[in-house]
Amino acid sequence: MADLKVKIGNLEFKNPVTTASGTFGSGQEYSDFIDLNKLGGIFVKGITPKNREGNPYPRMAETASGMLNAVGLQNKGVDYFIEEIYPVVKKFDTHIIPNVNGSSIEEYLEVTEKLNNIDDIKAIELNISCPNVKEGGMAFGVKKSSAIAVTKAVREICDKTLIVKLSPNVTDIADMAKAVEDSGADAVSLVNTFLGMAINHKTRKPVLSTITGGLSGPAIKPIALRMVWQVSNAVKIPVIGLGGIMNAGDAIEFILAGASAVQIGTANFIDPQISVKIIDGINDYLNENNFNSVKEIIGGLMREI
Amino acid sequence: MADLKVKIGNLEFKNPVTTASGTFGSGQEYSDFIDLNKLGGIFVKGITPKNREGNPYPRMAETASGMLNAVGLQNKGVDYFIEEIYPVVKKFDTHIIPNVNGSSIEEYLEVTEKLNNIDDIKAIELNISCPNVKEGGMAFGVKKSSAIAVTKAVREICDKTLIVKLSPNVTDIADMAKAVEDSGADAVSLVNTFLGMAINHKTRKPVLSTITGGLSGPAIKPIALRMVWQVSNAVKIPVIGLGGIMNAGDAIEFILAGASAVQIGTANFIDPQISVKIIDGINDYLNENNFNSVKEIIGGLMREI
Amino acid sequence: MKKIIDFLVSDVKWLNENTYLLDLYSEEKLPEILPGNFAEIRIEKASEVLLRRPFSIHDVDYEKNIISFFIKVAGKGTSQLAKYEKGEKLNVIFPLGNFFSLPKEKDILIIGGGSGIAPLKLMGKFFKENGVKPVFLIGGRTENDIFLVDELNNYGEVFITTEDGSLGEKGLVTQHPVFNSDNFKYKKIYTCGPEPMMKAIAKFASKNDIDCEVSLENTMACGIGACLCCVVETKEGNKCVCTEGPVFNIKDLKWQI
Amino acid sequence: MKKIIDFLVSDVKWLNENTYLLDLYSEEKLPEILPGNFAEIRIEKASEVLLRRPFSIHDVDYEKNIISFFIKVAGKGTSQLAKYEKGEKLNVIFPLGNFFSLPKEKDILIIGGGSGIAPLKLMGKFFKENGVKPVFLIGGRTENDIFLVDELNNYGEVFITTEDGSLGEKGLVTQHPVFNSDNFKYKKIYTCGPEPMMKAIAKFASKNDIDCEVSLENTMACGIGACLCCVVETKEGNKCVCTEGPVFNIKDLKWQI
Numbered sequence A, B: 001m002a003d004l005k006v007k008i009g010n011l012e013f014k015n016p017v018t019t020a021s022g023t024f025g026s027g028q029e030y031s032d033f034i035d036l037n038k039l040g041g042i043f044v045k046g047i048t049p050k051n052r053e054g055n056p057y058p059r060m061a062e063t064a065s066g067m068l069n070a071v072g073l074q075n076k077g078v079d080y081f082i083e084e085i086y087p088v089v090k091k092f093d094t095h096i097i098p099n100v101n102g103s104s105i106e107e108y109l110e111v112t113e114k115l116n117n118i119d120d121i122k123a124i125e126l127n128i129s130c131p132n133v134k135e136g137g138m139a140f141g142v143k144k145s146s147a148i149a150v151t152k153a154v155r156e157i158c159d160k161t162l163i164v165k166l167s168p169n170v171t172d173i174a175d176m177a178k179a180v181e182d183s184g185a186d187a188v189s190l191v192n193t194f195l196g197m198a199i200n201h202k203t204r205k206p207v208l209s210t211i212t213g214g215l216s217g218p219a220i221k222p223i224a225l226r227m228v229w230q231v232s233n234a235v236k237i238p239v240i241g242l243g244g245i246m247n248a249g250d251a252i253e254f255i256l257a258g259a260s261a262v263q264i265g266t267a268n269f270i271d272p273q274i275s276v277k278i279i280d281g282i283n284d285y286l287n288e289n290n291f292n293s294v295k296e297i298i299g300g301l302m303r304e305i
Numbered sequence C, D: 001m002k003k004i005i006d007f008l009v010s011d012v013k014w015l016n017e018n019t020y021l022l023d024l025y026s027e028e029k030l031p032e033i034l035p036g037n038f039a040e041i042r043i044e045k046a047s048e049v050l051l052r053r054p055f056s057i058h059d060v061d062y063e064k065n066i067i068s069f070f071i072k073v074a075g076k077g078t079s080q081l082a083k084y085e086k087g088e089k090l091n092v093i094f095p096l097g098n099f100f101s102l103p104k105e106k107d108i109l110i111i112g113g114g115s116g117i118a119p120l121k122l123m124g125k126f127f128k129e130n131g132v133k134p135v136f137l138i139g140g141r142t143e144n145d146i147f148l149v150d151e152l153n154n155y156g157e158v159f160i161t162t163e164d165g166s167l168g169e170k171g172l173v174t175q176h177p178v179f180n181s182d183n184f185k186y187k188k189i190y191t192c193g194p195e196p197m198m199k200a201i202a203k204f205a206s207k208n209d210i211d212c213e214v215s216l217e218n219t220m221a222c223g224i225g226a227c228l229c230c231v232v233e234t235k236e237g238n239k240c241v242c243t244e245g246p247v248f249n250i251k252d253l254k255w256q257i
Ligand SMILES: Cc1cc2nc3c(=O)[nH]c(=O)nc-3n(C[C@H](O)[C@H](O)[C@H](O)COP(=O)(O)OP(=O)(O)OC[C@H]3O[C@@H](n4cnc5c(N)ncnc54)[C@H](O)[C@@H]3O)c2cc1C
Pocket: A062, C038, C049, C053, C054, C055, C056, C057, C069, C070, C071, C072, C073, C074, C075, C076, C077, C078, C079, C115, C116, C118, C119, C216, C217, C218, C219, C220, C246
């Protein structure tokens, strides 16, 4: 067994494999299929200050090797999370990391403040990249000034490991990463979904109720991988890589590109056991290639081809 | 037979189906497979002032529903195009549209000037979005000031229909489109490839000699379609849509999103006859849905879902 | 408890040119399956199919460890699925979702159309075991779309409508004589089928104050309540069709009918 | 002239656990095919395979309109291709690329390794028709990787090397006694196989000033000279392996050997 432990900020993860926000519910949904205790961490579904109904149906469209979603941050609000969801999932031996959302800086602060009071929560993920909400979300993540403003404000009141989740819908993601690093982020996670769109040519209508939605899945992997590589080369804080990871090979590629950990998203829908299979696959890879620790391959891409 | 004619600037195309630069050679390469006279137009491989060897091999990696290329504008230069290639392809009854490249404004102007002297050439496509060259290319297309500068400079000396090809690797493509519209472009084409990357986890090396390359194919269609929709809603000049079009349904979706014409790229590699099949498919669609002309469905997306 | 099992295809039987029965065999004992439950099947062989596809469980044989699906070809996944051969592996997550509730009174009408007749057989079985003998009404465009009549007959009387009148009454299901509101005698309606059909039935039911359960077919990504893609608007907010449905009582839905 | 034809699979024959012969039948008359020519096959059934896959043409029967391929499983496409069944359709673009040139002198050595023995049969046929009787040298890791010996014997003598010595000489092809440079008697070498093998041979050839043609297997997107993805560096700049190759004379290449 290779040493799979990695560190994100001050926090140690038993392995680099975590599940992506919005694709894994609160974790419980998958407990019939896998042993959640095996996971490095669980990034839970996005949380807002109050109950949100999200967008109208239809919210999903399958595309070539990908899917568009327009869920729009449906959730029951931070208090419900703290009172009803967290007590159930905290018993698992893995990091439970809430995904913090808001349509204004005040809202981000409201959610952060409440989560900050819970000792067992060791990290939060600041989502400044949701493409499916009219206000806030991605709007914060595609403008440097607002990305800085929200990160700084949250940093001020947050004692936890602060992970900022970046939007790929930008010209220069490395620049954005540096900006949030300078604003106090302990780590960045990327990528969130790409803004996309589907049309049904037969009905001549958009497939999604919101016309546009967020693209995820293997289709985006080459772009996500490039972004993780660029960001890893630009910042000193750890990078959590995601976007289209479907198997251990994909996860290893993100780690080679510089990610200290990965998140598994859309792949959970296709195989609810995939996250654990990926942990095993990384372990096998390290053994076969004579590495003692996963840390040895973080950023281990060889340049000469 | 429905009326398939469309206009791009002052120019009439017999139908909205053209082939994308770099994926169709000069057209001749496909003449064993299809009747080139049937095409609306052929956007020929990118041209630079002088012979360019392009990037070292390997230049290609297949990805989920897509491919990365790092050709790097290999071509024999504008003089060779004018003397050797153009005389052969001009005999076809379709618009031959050169794709103009440079690593500086001067180089763009040099190519444009030479092409501008050829009467039979009715349009040029200004490529400010190639991700595979160290200088110029995408660098022009991701910064508004340089996009404006090169478009204005070329416009000044170009009597032809000027189509500017936009990069999708930007935060706000509608804003970019407006900028080149204001700078004198007669039309915009989008999208060029997305900057992506592939790693071989077994060898721990990048797959491409240049590490990053341009992603094309069905994987990118949802993002390309969204961009075409955003740009069509933002500018008054015609939009030529492309990115992952594999069949007539896809082409129709781009047209519904606002494209006056489409380009077929990667799909040509998979089926060299696809462009003509798409022309037939659009015609059938119009007939089945009782449209007399393709113009009736340009931008015909119905909003209520 | 939900299971994820590699089944082996034991039979694919075409019923007409675009409808087939798919039987899957498992080495493992099957969990209890209730009528209305569905499964998410991974169709690996199909290029261009990324996500699993949801199908109602049509029948189950606990002794032989076989579950059956009644499937209509709709697109890429459903057409590729039919090409699996005996002995090939199919990964299935099941049983998912809620189920049709047992009626309080015995006069019930079960209406199915299109692929919506899939759960009718299990309903018949389950209701019969519980002493309820339903009346079935199934509709199709032509005689060629009408299936399972003999099997459903084991559980209750079967009425038929076809749009062209080639079998049973001519017209849509809601044009069948049973829908004469003056002497409509059923205390509860269950229905599964195309949305316009279910909405027409729901309209009749709510007008005549008849209890009515519908089974929805919203597009799904995960099938297990994790993605929130499959929601339907209810009076208590958006609910997941995959976990809080697929069966809903129409009085809880915010359908415009 | 290049053709695009829907062939029907007429046979898939496994030679060992990862090597098979694929025979395709066409209604249409076949164009002339020269040794070294290749084809681009579209493997539609394979999920995750977008682009066509290039394969040397192994054999052709102009009377029966059959072309054959000799294929080693390398990944997704080559493993799915083997699952096509008799009568299924495969779309093929062919014949593509240039071909091995006829030698000026008659003493020639043809070396194949791995899937690189695919074009050897057509070479044998073609050279024989033109009065040239080559010597073949084929290499593999073990006896289990050595194929076509009987067939090639029809066209010339066949030498064998295996890395483990289970058949023929023990060692790599370049360790075979024929490569004793003191009395190397061949005037021209043709080779197709793994790049390290071809480079070792090229090194020997250039050192000993022997004419040598190699067939390259660069990754391709279009196969017809349109995309410029498949280039190899030559003394006259980058050339397309798909149109100006796959066969190159090593004196034109800029190989670091
Ligand atoms: C709970 C549930 C139970 C189901 N039970 C059955 C069953 O027993 N038998 C059966 O034949 N089918 C059933 N369906 C429908 C079945 O899931 C779809 O027909 C199937 O997913 C289509 O997949 P495809 O790849 O063939 O079609 P695709 O190629 O994905 O799509 C073809 C067309 O159908 C549309 N479409 C696909 N899925 C849906 C959907 N769920 N709702 C509306 N439009 C859709 C697409 O937009 C597209 O226009 C059920 C669906 C649900 C949600």
